[in-house]
Amino acid sequence: MLTHPVDASIRVRYAETDQMGIAYYGNYLAWFEVGRVEWCKAQGFNYRDMETDDGAFLVVAEARCRYRAPARFDDLLTIRTALKHARRSVLIFEYRVLNQETGQLLATGETVHVVTGVDLRKRSLPEKYLRLFGLEKG
Amino acid sequence: MLTHPVDASIRVRYAETDQMGIAYYGNYLAWFEVGRVEWCKAQGFNYRDMETDDGAFLVVAEARCRYRAPARFDDLLTIRTALKHARRSVLIFEYRVLNQETGQLLATGETVHVVTGVDLRKRSLPEKYLRLFGLEKG
């Protein structure tokens, strides 16, 4: 259902569990970030370089997660990430978290990002990234 | 705008910042949890006891956050929490995160919870909590 998704793998750490015996809900946002970083690599660039070399930051403006089934310690998860929507200064990613062993869908989510400079002010994506986010050069 | 909100205070930890120089977006969900725990205390009970003594758990089914302005290291924040909606086995909380010094609204959010037993299966709130969540005893 996701368009051109990219998969990353995560193994649930003990640190990520809580006393309910399941992964704490806040960790999913960090896992989404792992998914985004992997999505960038699959497009041929490192998000790290986008910050360092090009001074462009993807600041999170909104995040959402629906938790369908718990993830547990030592579970191997797939973080499936896709670009849902792109404009020159706004990007929306969507995610699915799956148990890699059973295939069960554990969570779905979405993050909205604003492109900014190091000063956190809105700017456009650097030219060289436009094509990588499916935006024509202009 | 929140109905009968309860305020908790958080000071942003160095551990919670990221290399963008602002609080990492995943931490807000942990802050919402701090807000919920404080909301429970304001109603006259400890969430801890609800788990331990009554075997009722508020499992997160959905979480959302809109980030309006960054929180920075050592900022003193207000986490303002209100109960938005309650049914016998579903609770919805909403949140505002404010900079306590400037009054600026930094983020808004919402969490949806399902009441479960220790087995993570859906159940009703224990009788004694119904009134505390604004639900009539039945």
Place this chain on the structure above:
Amino acid sequence: MLTHPVDASIRVRYAETDQMGIAYYGNYLAWFEVGRVEWCKAQGFNYRDMETDDGAFLVVAEARCRYRAPARFDDLLTIRTALKHARRSVLIFEYRVLNQETGQLLATGETVHVVTGVDLRKRSLPEKYLRLFGLEKG
């Protein structure tokens, strides 16, 4: 036993528990950091300003913690922090973590810091901080 200790308060978050039902051991290092920040305030300065205004960073070179008794969700803790040793470019802090309700000692620890510039290279403490760390001005 600590010299001129400064106390900070922490309430254990649900996010900080693990499936053993106790606070995860890594969190204590973040709590020590909360203690250090409070210690700085008690000397009359904000660590934040030391970084921002004076370009001096206290990079951690070593950390140690002995866990004597578990901390649990919603426990109110005292993080008691003292400066153990100071040189112009090395600082050692020590810590005690206490359950505020029972007075029980839960953990002890120590962190060694090197003073660096923003480039993470060793430097001396800025002059104006020497007295605050018990070092004579030179």
Place this chain on the structure above:
Amino acid sequence: MLTHPVDASIRVRYAETDQMGIAYYGNYLAWFEVGRVEWCKAQGFNYRDMETDDGAFLVVAEARCRYRAPARFDDLLTIRTALKHARRSVLIFEYRVLNQETGQLLATGETVHVVTGVDLRKRSLPEKYLRLFGLEKG
């Protein structure tokens, strides 16, 4: 230098960085845990099962880390773990954290564990684990 070490891989997450632009020092303890879990798998068992099936928990009694060089966002790290010492109810692990690309040693550490039951009271390792930790069956 470590005896029969086992390697695990970690990629530094954005969530794990702080405003100094490097991985926050508390995260290393979570990475050590990833190393321990992998070490257990290399001996032929899952730590998860040790808790669930055999009711034995490795509670951390002490942790230490020396930070030699910073780890940065997106760095691929090796967490090299070895059993340093084992008794029936005390285990000591040691760790090296290496940058996988450059081979640079970033950190060294040690954790001391007490074997407990689910009640967190000291007990002996279950018989079937003795050999796996290099202890003769008695």
